[in-house]
Amino acid sequence: MSKGLSGKVALITGGAKGIGRGIALRLAQEGMHIALVDLHEDKLKATQAEIEACNVKASIFVADISQLDQVTAAIEDAYSKLGSFDVMINNAGIAQVQALNDVTPDEFRQITDINFGGVLWGIQAAAKKFQTLKQKGKIINACSIAGHEGFAMLSVYSATKFAVRALTQAAAKEYAHSGIMVNSYCPGVVGTDMWVEIDQRFSKLTGAKIGETFKKYAEGIALGRTETPDDVAALVAFLASEDADYITGQSIITDGGMVYR
Template sequence: MMNNRKLEGKVAFVTGGAQGIGRAITLRLASEGANIAIADLNLDAAQSVAKEVEDLGSKAYPLQVDVRNKEVIIDSVNKVIEEFGVIDILVNNAGVGIFNPIFDIDEKEFDLQYEVNVKGLFFVMQTVAKHMVEMNSGRIINLASQAGRRGESMALSYCMSKAAVISMTQSAALALAPHKINVNAVAPGVVDTPFWVEVDKKFAKLLDLPVGEHKRRTVESIPLGRIEQPEDVANVVAFLASSDSNYMTGQTLNVDGGNVLS
C-alpha cells in the first residue's frame, strides 16, 4: 500500500466496497487517508472490511445496500451524511456480470444487469450528486469495463450495460461540470477475482473446455502478459479521486493491460 495520504479527511462512498475490486478500492482510498462508507449487499463482508479500514487509520461505516432499490439508496446516502457530514468521493463499483449466447439471454438476466449496472449506478450517482452540488465540489468514479468498449459474442447484455456506464459518465460529467464535480470512469479488463473464477467455469461449459482453459487463453492474449489484479484498478481510482486529476472529466480510462486501445 502506498501512503501518500492525498485524501486525508475526505469521505468516500464505495458501492460493492467489500468484495473483489471494491475491497481493493476501499483499502486503497483508506490508505490515502479517506474515511470510507462501505456499501455492500453483504453486510458481514462490509463489517469485516471496515475493520481493515480502521487498521489503516481511517474511519469506516459499513452499510447493507441493494442498489436496485432507490429508497434504500437515498436512505443510505442520508445515513452516511449524518455520520460523516459530507460525501466527497463516490465510487460506483457495485455490478453483476452474466454471460450467455445471444439466443439464451432471457428477460430475467437482461433485467438484472440493467437494474444493477445501469439503473442502480445512475440513481446512486444522482443521489450523491445532489449533495455534491450543495458543496460545489466532488469526485464521481464509475466502474465500466473493457466489455463496454467492444462487443463480446457471449456477453451481449453485460456489454450493453457497461457501454451505458461509459455514456452516463460522459453526460453526467457535462451536467455536473458547472458545479465543480468531476465525473470519470475506469474500464478494467480481466481481473483476478472470485468473479472471474465463475466466469471461467461458465465459459468452460459454453465452449466445452476444461475448467481453467478459457482463463488461461484469455490471460495469454493480454499484451502486458499477466492477469490484472484488483489493486491495478484501485490505483487508477485513487488517482481519479485525488487532486492529481483536477482537469479531467467525462473520461473512461482503460485499465486492461492493453486489451483495448482507444
C-alpha cells in the same frame, strides 16, 4: 500519496470484496474515511475492520444499489456517520455469460437494473447531495474493457458497460457547472471471484475446461500478467485526487494492454 485525499470521505458500492475492497483499502491507506455499501453484512464487517486498521473511520450500510431510495439512504448514512461526503464510487456490478439467442427477459432486467441502473441512481443521488452541500465532488463509475469492445457470450454485460460509458459522458456535461467531475475506470481480466464465475459459466456453455477461458483471455494481456484489484485501485485513487481535477467524462482503460482505444 495522492494529492488532497486525506480526511475526505468516499462511498464505495460493492465495497465488501473484490475490486471494491481493493479500492477501499487503497483509499484508506491514502487517509480517506470509507463508507462501504454492499448486500453482504458479514463481508462488509470484515472489510470494515481492515479499513479501520489503517487508522481511518469506516461505516457500513446494507443496500440494493438497483433501488434509488436505498442508494440515497446509503449516502445519508455515510454523511451522518463520517461527517462528510466527497467521492462516490459506483463500483457494484455483476457479470452475465449467456449466448445472445438465450438471454431471457429476467436476465436482461437483472443485469441492467444493477450494472446500469445502479450507476444511474448512484450518480443522481451523489450529485444531488453534492449540490445540496454546495460543494464540488467526484463521481467514479465501474465500466470495463467491455464498455469499449463487445465480447461474445457477454453481450448484455457489454451493453450495460457501453451504457455506463455514455452515462459518464452525459453526466460530466450536465454536472460540470456544479464542479462535479464524473469519470469511469475500465478494468480487463482481474483475478477476482467474478472472473471465477465467468470462467465456470463459459465452461458450462462452451464445454471449455475450467480455467481455460480465463487462461485464454489472460494470455492476450501485453504486460504478461492478470490484473489485480490494486491495479484498478491505483487508477481510482488518482481519479479521486486533486491531480485529476481537470479530467471529466472519461472512461479510462486499465487492462495491461488488451483493448486499445
